[in-house]
Structure formats: structure tokens, C-alpha cells
Amino acid sequence: MSNKILHGRASTPFSPAHRFSNSPTLFWMFIILSLAGCRSDTKDSRQELLYWSANNPYEQSVAREIVAAWNAQHPDVPVHHQPIPEGQSSEEVILASIAGRTTPDIYSNAWPGDVEFYVRAQALLALDQFAGCDSLMNSRSAAEVVAQARSRDGKLYQVPWKTNPIMMMYNVKLFRQAGLARAPATYSEYLAAAAKLSNGSSSWVGISDIRMLWWQRFFDFYPLYLAASGGKGLVDGDSVLFENASAIAVMNFLQTIYREGYFPKQKMTTTADFFLLGKAASRFTGPWEITHADKFKPEGFEYDFAPMPAPDDHKGPVYTYGDLKNIVIFSTCQRPHAAWEFVKFMVSRSNDLRLLEIASQLPMRKGMLHDSLFVDYFAQNPRMVAFARQAEYVRGIDQSPVMKEIFDAISQEYEAAVVYGAKSPEHAVRDAAARVRLIME
């Protein structure tokens, strides 16, 4: 706003009126300077790399230890660790930081389903521009995992870091009561156990949150679909892959479960843990449940983990959803080569072991069960052996910028067909596929 408007033309330079009418100018200067002063001291001025980790205490401990070791060895390239700022979700925080160009240099908890979205926004650095990227990736992770991490433009923007495979956690005693010496491996075995549990002890065979939340399908439909299809993805580029017999079989299996009342139509927001209370015999979950169960399980409660149930005629390994979290370098990074060196350091064998030991999370590293460095850990933590075996057969999320919408579309049909039986599995899969094609147009 011009001074002419604010204090008029006719005031004399030294009149009281002039002095007083200068206030607006001073006021606006104050506001502008105050706002300018709000800009925080950014990483650029410190010449250090900024690294964001997940903000749970275990991963913060891992990150602190890795950063301390790095800084001791590389005083010329200091790294500053900071847990990702609080937000409704880490994805939302990252999005806000991309929009505000306040991204860190390195982030270690990127959900692969968002990576393609960040790539489209040109927010990430392609890592295969760095010498030794391909050899590092292929020596550490299985070729299949590296191939899944590759973006639609053929470049690599993420280092597969860790995985939390979704498996069937089960109550050993309840399944024993149902006449099973081992965990049910096929749909028929699972349904037979369900019928016995339902009649004998009024227990449910399992429990899953029925809410129509897109990410809830990571704990029911999606791992079961991967198990049934031998690890086939949902989409490939602009093609729908899930309109097939495997998806229909999964919908059919789950529909039977809800129709017969083997799973409760229950939200998981209530405080009771039906699994630990012995009311539900199984649930589909990840290794993070071990700490919780060991802490809260009642006296004499026995549990174990097994692969997801698969169709009766299934052959070959049973795949599942890996819930991968990967490392990315943002394009705002001023020292990309130094950042890459730090990423290489992060995924070294010794740091992978520390990730296991401190956070009980599996590094996306092949052959750990036979690696001399890891042998002692698995001997002391036998429950993690099942997850390490399963980690050989996990799949992440397909590379598409609209993955959330794809899962939302599947979720809508899942709810209608599986939970409420409002349509047939065939109809639900066909409608979901049609909707996904529209989304990807």
C-alpha cells in the first residue's frame, strides 16, 4: 500500500500529523521484518546434511547411533539427525515439506507407494546416477526387490531399507483345541478350524478391522492376494493386474468368513485386544506385535507366526505384503554425493544388524539367516526367524502415483462384497478393476 494512500499528500514533513501518519509505514515494516525473521536457520547455513528418521523411539535410537558413528568417522561431512516432525501422518509431513521446499536431505522412512508421487513432483534424486548404486542394491537385496523399487521412468529413487512382513499371528492353544497341530496353511484348513472354534468355544478364528480405510487392506485383502497370486502386483504401469482368479478367490474366502460369523464385524478402535483375550484365534500382522504381545499377554498365553493362508491348490512360496520403508534423497540436497555416501553407510551390514537389534525390524538384506554376523541375533530371537524367512518372499507396493486411490477403490468393493455380502466376489473384483482403470486414465 503506498504512502500516498496512507498519509495523504498535504501533510508537512515535520507536522505532528505527518509523524503520526508515518505509523502505518512503520507498522508494515514491522510486520514484514517480523515475518522475514520467522525464517528459521536452515541446514544450508550449517553445511551439514539433514537426516529425518521415523519418530518412534526405537528407530530414533538406531538413527542416533548411526549418525554418531558417521560423524565420528566423517567430521568434514556432518549429519544432523532429526525425527520427522509430528503430523497426522509422515506422508502428510513430507508432502508439506516438498510444497514448502523444506525437505531434509535424507529420509529413511519413505513408503514406496508415495515415491512415484514424489518423483512426479521432481522432489527426489535418482540414485542410479551415483557410481556403485546398482552393485550396492543388488549385492544387498534380491533382484526382485530392486526391480520393484525401480520407478516407471526406469530410474531408482529409493534404497529398499527394511521390511515388516505381514504374517498370521495365531493362538497356539486355540488352534490345538480346534484339532490343528500346526497353523492352518490353506483356506480349507482355516475355515475348518473356524467352524470348530465357532461351535466349540464361541471364539472367532480371526479379527480384522472392517472400516473402509484404504490402508486397512494391507492387513487382509492385499497380503492374502499376494499369497494367492504368487506375489503378483495390483497394477503395472497403466494396466490392471488384479482382475484375476486369485483376487476372486481371496474375496470369496473372506466373504465366507464374514458370512459365517468367523470374524466379527468389528472396528479395531475399541480398547479390548480380542487376540490377547483369547477371543480371536488369529490376526494378520507384523513383527511389531511381538513387543506388544510379550508385554500384555496373559499368563500361559502361547502364540506364534505362520505364513498367510493360501488357496488349497496353491503351489510354491507364499508371498505377503512386506510393508517396506525405504531411503530417499531429496532434490533440495546441496551435497548429493555426500548424502549418497551416508546412505551407503546406513545400509552397511553392521548398521543393518543394529536396526535388527535395537528396533526389531528386518533390513531388506538377503541371506541374513546364513550370514555369520546375524546368526547370533536369530539364535537369541527365534520369533524373528519366521519373519526373516518370510522376508525372502515379500512384495511392496506397485509404482504408481495413485496407489492410495487404487487401494481405496479396492477397499470400497471389499467392504460391499466381503463384509456386507452386497455383491458377489466376481462382481466386486470387476467393479474395482473398472474403477482403477478410470483412476489411472
Next chain:
Amino acid sequence: MDRWILGSLDCWAPALQRSSTPTIQQSNNPAIHRAINPPIHKSNTLMRSRDHIGYLFVSPYLLHFAVFIGFPLVFTLILLFHRWDIVSPMVWVGLDNFAKLFRDNLFWQAMLNTGIFLLLHIPLQIAVALFLAIQLNERIKLRGFFRAAFFLPVVVSGVVVAILWDQLYAKDTGVLNALLAQIGVAKIGWLTEPHFAMPAIALMATWKNVGLYIVLFLVGLQSVPAQMYEAAEIEGANAGQKFWKVTLPMLNPTIFMVVILSTIGGFSLFIEPYIMTGGGPMNRTLSAMLYIYKQGFFFYHMGYAATLGFAFAMIVLLVVVLQRRLVERE
């Protein structure tokens, strides 16, 4: 009196001059004449400066308006014709967002759900609030306590109330089903069965807001002249007739106000389905606001969310205008 203030009378001058009644400007009283027409000489500059000082006083609000209302409004209008995911550049799409809106069954389902919520919530709100207001208008024991108790949910955070009722409604662990079990009623999936979810939310919203409408009805009841009841009694009216023939007609303006306030509040239904159901089951509690939020902040379809918001605002405007016309006719 300062001319700065009296100056505002200038705009009325032509009307006042047209009036047959002598105005204060036409007054022959020299004191009044001087007061409203002070001599203008050297202080002219000072006054102009003072006028400009007014900008300083209104500048905080102008700044607030520009940043939080003006800019978002203009930006929303721009977004109507673009596709934008916050982090990538905007892409001009012309009227594509509007075309998509007319094909989007989920938006119309959300509008229908909002309409169903209003149809359930408003009559329930009026009936419960009126009933309780009549009871609380009587000389009963602990009247002050009950008035405060019924108003308490109004000042409690909507999120807290939603979480609380979510627990009460839980199928296997909720208090409501436990109470019903005492009288032999089978467990009901209050928030997981498609037919029960929206009525359950409407019931909760009524509990949350009824205190406010009780206050409005109490004000209305206390403004009904006692003589009208006395006259009705002399005519031999019983309690029911007094309610239908005296109380209810006299409360008409309050009822209309409650309808309008409940309608506006009902259209903004968001927290309850967001916390309690996520819009399910089978999209039966997906409100228009929740759908717009999901499009904008789950899927980052900012252009389409702006279009939905614009369409929704037009629908709300239409409903409120119709209600207002109805009120004016009454």
C-alpha cells in the same frame, strides 16, 4: 461532537431534507448549526490525515481478511478450472472438474447422506430440546444443575464426544449393547451396520448440541406472556390445548431459528463420521464435507475438491434461501 463521527450523518442528509419534518441541519439554533457545521479552515489537512489513520485501525482485520478469506476464495476460484496435487505445477483442465462432478455418484451419495442426516437430526433436535426446555422452565428441584448439565456437551470438544460415543456404540464392548442385553435385545452394530450408522450419528449429534437449543427455547418460553395462558385457562383449555394453541405458535420464530441453525450445522457434518466411521459402512455416513476433505487431503485432488466445495456451497445457499423465504412468508 467530533465531525468525524457526525460526518456519517451526511449520507442521510438528502433523505432528511426530503422529509417534511424540520431536520437538525435546517435548525435555526446557532449552537446546533455550529456543532454540525464547524468552520473548515487550517485543520483540513489534519482531518484528512486522521481519516487515513482509520486504515491503520482496520488493517489487522484487512490483513486477516486478505490472508484467510480473500486469498483462499480467489485461489479456490482459480482451482475450479485446474488439476493440482499441491507439489506439481497446476494444469488447466477447463470445465473437466465440473463434468467429473456430475458423473461422480459418490458425491451425490454424500449429498443424500447429508440430507438424511438433516431429516433425522433436525426433528429429533427440536423435539428433544423443546421437551427438555419445557421441563426446565418449570420450578423443579436442581433446575440450575440440570440446565448446566444439559449444556455441558455443547462446550466439550466434538472430537472428544465422538471418541466417547464410539466406545459407547462398540458392538461387543459398548455400554449401550450391554444395557440392551439386560432386556434381551441382541447386539447391534451401531456404527458397523449400514441401516444403523447414520441414525446413531444423528442421535449423538443431538446429544451434543441439544443444550444450545434448550437455551434458545427457554428464552422463547419465557417471552410468552403469562396472560395468554390465563386467558386460555379462563376459556377452559387443558394442558395439551395450551401447548398446541399457545406455546407452539408463540415459539414459531424460535423453531425457525433452530431449524436454520441446525441446517447450517448439519451441512457441516464432518468430525463425527471422520472419527467414528470414516464414512462407512457402505458409504452410508460419508458426508459431503468428509468427501470433499478426502478428495483434497487424502488424494490431493485440490482442483476437484475446490469444485466439490463450490457446488456444495451453492447447494447450501439454495437451501438457506428457500428456508429464509419460508420464514418470511410465515
